[in-house]
Amino acid sequence: xxxxxxxxxxxxxxxxKASGVYCGIKENPTKKNDIAMLVxxxxxxxxxxxxxxxxxxxxxxxxxxxxxxxxxxxKAVIVNSKNANTCNADGEEKANEMCRLTxxxxxxxxxxxxxxxxGVIGQVLPIEPIKAAVPQLMEKLSYTGNLEAATAIMTTxxxxxxxxxxxxxxxxxxxxxxxxxxxxxxxxxxxxxxxxITTDCAVSVPMLQKALSEIVKITYNCLSVDGDQSxxxxxxxxSDGLAENPEITAEGAEFDTFKAALYQVMANLTRMLAKDxxxxxxxxxxxxxxxxxxxxxxxxxxxxxxxxxxxxxMFGSDANWGRILCAIGYAEADFDINKVDVSLxxxxxxxxxxANGAGVDFSEDEAKKILTEDExxxxxxxxxxxxxxxxxxxxxxxxxxxxxxxxRS
Amino acid sequence: xxxxxxxxxxxxxxxxKASGVYCGIKENPTKKNDIAMLVxxxxxxxxxxxxxxxxxxxxxxxxxxxxxxxxxxxKAVIVNSKNANTCNADGEEKANEMCRLTxxxxxxxxxxxxxxxxGVIGQVLPIEPIKAAVPQLMEKLSYTGNLEAATAIMTTxxxxxxxxxxxxxxxxxxxxxxxxxxxxxxxxxxxxxxxxITTDCAVSVPMLQKALSEIVKITYNCLSVDGDQSxxxxxxxxSDGLAENPEITAEGAEFDTFKAALYQVMANLTRMLAKDxxxxxxxxxxxxxxxxxxxxxxxxxxxxxxxxxxxxxMFGSDANWGRILCAIGYAEADFDINKVDVSLxxxxxxxxxxANGAGVDFSEDEAKKILTEDExxxxxxxxxxxxxxxxxxxxxxxxxxxxxxxxRS
Numbered sequence: 007x008x009x010x011x012x013x014x015x016x017x018x019x020x021x022x023k024a025s026g027v028y029c030g031i032k033e034n035p036t037k038k039n040d041i042a043m044l045v046x047x048x049x050x051x052x053x054x055x056x057x058x059x060x061x062x063x064x065x066x067x068x069x070x071x072x073x074x075x076x077x078x079x080x081k082a083v084i085v086n087s088k089n090a091n092t093c094n095a096d097g098e099e100k101a102n103e104m105c106r107l108t109x110x111x112x113x114x115x116x117x118x119x120x121x122x123x124x125g126v127i128g129q130v131l132p133i134e135p136i137k138a139a140v141p142q143l144m145e146k147l148s149y150t151g152n153l154e155a156a157t158a159i160m161t162t163x164x165x166x167x168x169x170x171x172x173x174x175x176x177x178x179x180x181x182x183x184x185x186x187x188x189x190x191x192x193x194x195x196x197x198x199x200x201x202x203i204t205t206d207c208a209v210s211v212p213m214l215q216k217a218l219s220e221i222v223k224i225t226y227n228c229l230s231v232d233g234d235q236s237x238x239x240x241x242x243x244x245s246d247g248l249a250e251n252p253e254i255t256a257e258g259a260e261f262d263t264f265k266a267a268l269y270q271v272m273a274n275l276t277r278m279l280a281k282d283x284x285x286x287x288x289x290x291x292x293x294x295x296x297x298x299x300x301x302x303x304x305x306x307x308x309x310x311x312x313x314x315x316x317x318x319x320m321f322g323s324d325a326n327w328g329r330i331l332c333a334i335g336y337a338e339a340d341f342d343i344n345k346v347d348v349s350l351x352x353x354x355x356x357x358x359x360x361a362n363g364a365g366v367d368f369s370e371d372e373a374k375k376i377l378t379e380d381e382x383x384x385x386x387x388x389x390x391x392x393x394x395x396x397x398x399x400x401x402x403x404x405x406x407x408x409x410x411x412x413x414r415s
Numbered sequence: 416x417x418x419x420x421x422x423x424x425x426x427x428x429x430x431x432k433a434s435g436v437y438c439g440i441k442e443n444p445t446k447k448n449d450i451a452m453l454v455x456x457x458x459x460x461x462x463x464x465x466x467x468x469x470x471x472x473x474x475x476x477x478x479x480x481x482x483x484x485x486x487x488x489x490k491a492v493i494v495n496s497k498n499a500n501t502c503n504a505d506g507e508e509k510a511n512e513m514c515r516l517t518x519x520x521x522x523x524x525x526x527x528x529x530x531x532x533x534g535v536i537g538q539v540l541p542i543e544p545i546k547a548a549v550p551q552l553m554e555k556l557s558y559t560g561n562l563e564a565a566t567a568i569m570t571t572x573x574x575x576x577x578x579x580x581x582x583x584x585x586x587x588x589x590x591x592x593x594x595x596x597x598x599x600x601x602x603x604x605x606x607x608x609x610x611x612i613t614t615d616c617a618v619s620v621p622m623l624q625k626a627l628s629e630i631v632k633i634t635y636n637c638l639s640v641d642g643d644q645s646x647x648x649x650x651x652x653x654s655d656g657l658a659e660n661p662e663i664t665a666e667g668a669e670f671d672t673f674k675a676a677l678y679q680v681m682a683n684l685t686r687m688l689a690k691d692x693x694x695x696x697x698x699x700x701x702x703x704x705x706x707x708x709x710x711x712x713x714x715x716x717x718x719x720x721x722x723x724x725x726x727x728x729m730f731g732s733d734a735n736w737g738r739i740l741c742a743i744g745y746a747e748a749d750f751d752i753n754k755v756d757v758s759l760x761x762x763x764x765x766x767x768x769x770a771n772g773a774g775v776d777f778s779e780d781e782a783k784k785i786l787t788e789d790e791x792x793x794x795x796x797x798x799x800x801x802x803x804x805x806x807x808x809x810x811x812x813x814x815x816x817x818x819x820x821x822x823r824s
Contacts, residue, residue: 060752094774237740406727
């Protein structure tokens with residue numbers, strides 16, 4: 007299925023307002039937005055997936071507790087960038103305070119608020135600028151505020167990430183849209199990064215969670231920028247039901263359509279995150295097919311996407327397929343390396359570089375032409391079954407080192 | 416135990432000759448040595464540990480088969496650089512041919528020869544230059560040929576790696592020495608890189624293997640340059656018994672002394688490999704103590720040493736301890752992140768940056784002074800037990816990207 011795409015990001019679905027402002031969490035001469043709010047017209051069913059790092063940002067802990075307390079109901083999101091509010095003694099207190107400030111302004115309960123933060127770990131979050139920003143965020147809330155919000159959650163991202171689609175459930179037109187931020191410390195298990203997805207399609211909390219967990223596994227969790235798993239990874243999916251379809255409460259064709267829409271939104275956001283990975287000059291998409299099971303396909307595709315040597319070779323447009331095979335070889339999965347085929351492709355063409363685990367003759371000139379493009383596809387065929395997975399990543403460049411050699415300053 | 420160090424590398428122990436020459440495996444205007452030979456005066460007991468990558472270099476396969484056939488007996492090593500002889504249809508044939516050429520020249524059996532290769536994967540190994548080199552290698556063999564051999568196995572290494580010690584077993588003076596090559600595709604499981612260690616201490620084959628496997632786990636396997644696990648990793652330990660000590664055939668005080676000597680040789684070679692990691696400007700040594708068991712200590716120390724974000728921060732002399740805690744947090748082991756202490760040290764001083772999983776106040780000036788040194792120690796205390804492990808690595812720099820952006824050309 008391929009659904010019609012829409013503008014509007016998190017405001018594409020009916021009943022979602024957003025806003026973003028600069029509040030000064032960190033001194034910033036360009037005064038870029040650093041705090042965002044997202045508010046639904048009605049209470050939403052909500053599902054979440056969070057980082058599996060033992061070090062969890064305080065906002066992750068607080069959001070999980072809130073949704074447990076509210077039974078998966080939420081009406082608002084408050085999120086700041088530039089400070090992760092993680093590893094601070096007063097972290098949970100501050101995250102709770104962000105929820106209280108938002109709840110008071112909206113006349114809802116604090117546990118109906120989702121809170122998220124991204125930025126530097128281990129610096130005390132200043133609450134005063136946030137307190138001052140909440141009334142401004144409230145005032146600016148609008149059904150076209152998605153862009154202001156999407157820019158407010160950016161850290162080292164160079165472009166905002168939004169995507170939205172339209173689909174039909176039970177004869178009703180439904181919409182779903184999302185925003186995401188990257189762009190380093192990206193090797194999810196789960197999500198990586200902050201992701202907020204809204205929909206007006208009515209779905210029960212358990213089915214929302216089921217869809218999100220399933221799709222996260224094959225989208226955000228198949229993304230690797232640098233192999234570092236963030237402490238604040240959060241992916242939220244909110245449904246306000248305003249499309250007025252009969253609520254999806256079980257598996258079936260409607261649930262499948264919903265999941266296909268969710269896949270389209272999340273896969274495209276994942277792709278944008280990879281393409282805007284820190285210092286990236288090239289988007290790398292690795293498709294592993296012919297796998298005996300889905301997990302094997304995922305593990306192999308991710309192993310290649312994560313390899314620093316392979317990533318450097320792609321930066322240098324070097325068809326060093328030995329590094330691809332090497333990364334396949336250390337993937338912790340069960341397959342026969344002597345059956346593996348590898349090919350490289352871009353809009354400039356496609357070439358086979360490895361068949362049955364050994365090199366094949368190919369034109370270096372043709373390979374160079376293919377690899378100098380800025381979107382490269384790597385196809386791996388294990389020739390053992392019918393399962394398939396995609397992993398997304400980017401090249402490893404001088405700029406990645408530059409950005410991360412002195413990120414705090 | 417801390418043993419007296421010696422010059423002489425693989426020739427430090429009694430009865431080992433070595434040589435190295437340039438044979439032209441790859442066009443090379445500077446004609447650096449690219450093939451080496453190591454020959455013992457008498458038959459040696461031999462142990463080996465090899466890559467666990469599913470893609471195994473042909474020389475790895477052949478060496479394993481040889482030692483199985485000979486019952487752990489070997490008298491010579493032939494090793495080339497610049498071509499890994501991996502993923503080639505005729506790889507095993509060529510590796511066997513290298514053994515035959517060496518065996519014929521020495522009047523021994525092919526299965527008594529160890530063969531190893533390092534370099535580019537997937538390019539056919541030219542056998543003619545090797546055939547021509549064997550007589551030259553034989554002629555040059557000498558008890559002081561260690562340096563010629565140590566330089567012949569270098570690829571992107573900038574310095575040769577040798578280390579040797581003297582110890583006493585059963586009233587006899589024994590010697591042990593080794594050579595190693597790095598310096599990218601380094602994230603062992605096992606060894607990484609090529610490592611050849613010789614000793615005149617008499618040890619039975621099973622005890623030699625036991626010592627090697629045990630010490631590899633806490634030295635080479637605790638080294639990470641880039642997280643890529645090579646296809647050709649090989650670590651060989653040869654004992655010719657010429658020190659005339661009663662052969663070590665069981666555990667006990669003598670075996671412990673032997674292992675301590677082996678640890679000193681291998682830990683120092685590991686440290687040299689880390690310090691000369693591709694593009695490295697800094698040696699990073701991470702010590703995890705207070706672990707409930709050895710595996711937890713190893714997993715945590717390696718997780719930090721592997722983190723690209725942490726490695727970039729060290730390149731930038733940035734005391735971004737949040738990234739250290741983050742990498743500890745995603746280590747797949749069982750411990751309480753809220754107990755963890757972290758400190759940073761170099762010859763310029765030592766500071767605590769994190770206590771009980773949260774940041775502590777420290778002087779950024781002092782931190783900068785410590786981190787601008789070229790050897791940085793990271794101390795992690797899990798405060799849960801008495802086990803301890805060390806992992807070695809290096810910073811991630813522009814030069815790593817440069818070296819690997821176009822390695823083949």
